[in-house]
Amino acid sequence: MLRVFNDLTRRVEPFLPQTPGAVSLYVCGVTVYDLCHLGHARCYITWDVVRRYLEFSGYRVHHVQNFTDVDDKILNRAREQGEDPVHLARRFEAEYFADMDRLGILRAHSYPRATEHIGQMLSLVDCLVQSANAYPTSDGTVYFDVASFPRYGKLSGRDLDDLSQRTRLDEPDPSKHNPADFALWKGAKPGESSWDSPWGAGRPGWHLECSAMALDQLGKTIDIHAGGMDLIFPHHENEIAQSEACTHEPFVRYWVHNGFVNVDAEKMSKSLGNFSTIRQLLDRYDPQAVRYFLLQTHYRQDCDFSSEPLEAAGNALKRLQRSLADRQAALAAPTVAITEQIEQLARAFTEAMDDDFNTPRAVASLWEARARLGDLEGADRAAAGHVVARIREFGAVLGLDLAAKAAAEGDRLAAVLDIADQLREIAARYEDDDLAEARQASASQLIEALLTRRTRAKKARDFATADGIRAMLSELGITLADQPGGVTRWELAGGAAPR
RNA sequence: GGCGGCAUGGCCAAGUGGUAAGGCAGAAGACUGCAAAUCUUCCAUCCCCAGUUCGAAUCUGGGUGCCGCCUCCA
Incomplete structure (x- = not known):
């Protein structure tokens, strides 16, 4: 019987999806404006394992993960680089998949984009305005009225009075009813890409998209909603408020969050200068x-x-x-x-x-x-x-491949390393017919040929030659292992990926 | 200030009442021409103090130290 820690109750609970045998899983996706970092690796590997285990346990999993493709960070980055925001967003979607594929992460069944759910978002805003849980301001922004939602703060353990009193010094909008109110829809500034709405031209607030897409694709109540710990507040707290105020149904049965990534015991962040991308990690x-x-x-x-x-x-x-x-x-x-x-x-x-x-x-x-x-x-x-x-x-x-690396894999690595020339030089020193034939061969074929030469030397008790070949291959990062029965295996040393 | 997390051997890390998982590193032995790999074995009483209990790393109280969220963040 699977038991899951639910952040809503802060307890480990028996896992009981709405429909026996089926699980709806929504994982908060990335904002596509930059390469993915170590935190993303941790997050998506975590939920990949969870999904794999659910499926192993016999559940039919419907996995949805969004792309946030409209947002301040994207607009700013696009402006900086003189690139069209949509083009930039699509480019980093592709980069996301490139990294995740290398990490062996299963594809979700659906990757909804925020920009393709504007209609659903506007419906949700309308629903909330109708029910007086939200209010528009003169500049076309629509805020969610947190005071209208009694359960606000339930997930993150915040107290609304406390939140309300913590008026931020840089709070820009005096038209908010409560400092803790958050934007569902943001009125567009001149020159920004925007969509028409009953409240004027604008674009969606960050939290809104996840509610709209989850409701659209998985229904009013989803079984598991996953993401990083940092999303508990305000993102997920706000998702609950805006979803449940409209549907009057529980938005999520199990809220699950993965822990943070630190680098040298400190939170990884750009400001601390210890930020690194998945690519940099996979270089090593x-x-x-x-x-x-x-x-x-x-x-x-x-x-x-x-x-x-x-x-x-x-x-x-x-x-x-x-x-x-x-x-x-x-x-x-x-x-x-x-x-x-x-x-x-x-x-x-x-x-x-x-x-x-x-x-x-x-x-x-x-x-x-x-x-x-x-x-x-x-x-x-x-x-x-x-x-x-x-x-x-x-x-x-768990997503681990515990089969030893096949020869084809070794060959691929050797090819990437591009060491064929060096191998030919080694071969030249131990000139003989076999190796002459191997001149045109691939790296792995050359290695095999050298191993054959070495085996012959060993049989002749010519250990100087045998050890010489082993030493030279070792300098190329190739480790030899003589196994019982006279077979010699080779592999690239160190577990490092090819550079 | 509010909320939350963590402190286990040289390193990483499980374990939430019954006498310390696992991995890395290290040591010894087997195997081997020598290596490497593999196999076997060895290697901690759980931050401090005081309690509860027959019994605590695990519960309670009090310390100390570290970290995170409360602003965009996976």
């Missing part, structure tokens, strides 16, 4: 290592992107993959012991994930299953591959 670390790193921390905790733990995660993942590869071929008929081990793994994994998506424990269950493999003997040992297969299956539920 394998996307799978990043995912593994994040899985080791519970999603509601803050996590600190620093090099040591990231490298540790890469090492751990690689060791797990290699360790499994050693047993994968043992596929004799499953024995009682093997069946028990599989059941034990499944139990530990699902218990961990059912407990508010406790991925650190889920990952640990994989390691424990792997360790038990070591105790197997005889017929049990000959069937160990079945356990390996299950460990990989559960890894996939």
Whole structure:
């Protein structure tokens, strides 16, 4: 039985969607005006794992994630760069997908854009004005009247009186009834792109779009609404107010939020100068290592992107993959012991994930299953591959690929590294027929040829040659591993992605 | 000022009453021409103080330290 921490009640609750077997999931998406940063990586990997686990648990998930493509930041950025705002927004949508694809994040079923839901937003504003939960001002702005919504502050634990008294020094609009009122619709300034409305030309406020699109695509009540912790107030608080004031139905059953990303123990932010993009991260670390790193921390905790733990995660993942590869071929008929081990793994994994998506424990269950493999003997040992297969299956539920890198992958990496010329130089030093033939070959073929040459040297007990080849490949970042049976495997060292 | 989070071995990190998961790093052994990899084993009493309890990392009270939200932010 899945249990989920609900920020609305601040408790872990049994997960009961409206319709048994189906889950509507709305994840707050990005404002498309810049490249995605580490916080986005954390957020979308978190909800990707949640979605994968829901599906693994048998739920039919309808996953919707918006793009905010009209907003001050976009307009400002477009002006700075002399680019059309729509063009800029579409460009960064593509960049978003490029990053998320590298991180292995499943595509949502729908990516609604704010600009394509203006009509739904205006209907919502109209509904709120009709019900006296909102009021227009002389400049064409429509504010939500927070005092008209008794439950305002419920999600974030704010007190309306307190919020109201905290009048901000730079509060620009004296026509607000209450300083805590927020804009549903913003009157357009001259020259800005805008849409016509009953209240004059303008554009939507930030909070409005999520309500309008969620209501449009998922109905009045959605099961899970997810996003970063920083969205609790004011964004999600406002979404509740504007949605429920109109529909009179609970907007969301389970509000879930992921913790922050810190860099060197401080919040990552542009002003602190410790802001980094997903791209910069992936220049240094394998996307799978990043995912593994994040899985080791519970999603509601803050996590600190620093090099040591990231490298540790890469090492751990690689060791797990290699360790499994050693047993994968043992596929004799499953024995009682093997069946028990599989059941034990499944139990530990699902218990961990059912407990508010406790991925650190889920990952640990994989390691424990792997360790038990070591105790197997005889017929049990000959069937160990079945356990390996299950460990990989559960890894996939977390979005981890626990199969060792296939030769094709190594080839791709070698090609990206463009080390063929250097390999040919090495080959030239150990001139012989095999290598002469390999002159036109790809990087991985050259490596294989060198390995063949080295194996021959080893058989002849010419260790100087064998170690020389190993040392030179090592300088190119290629690590050799002589395995029992005389087979030599190679891989790129360090877990680093190609630069 | 209001609201909230965190403090567990060298590092990361689970665990919310029953005697400290897991990973990284480190050490020892097996294997190996040597390496690497792999396998096996070892490696903490949980920020401080006072309570509750047969029993607390886990509950209560009091400290100390760190962080976040309250403005755009995933």
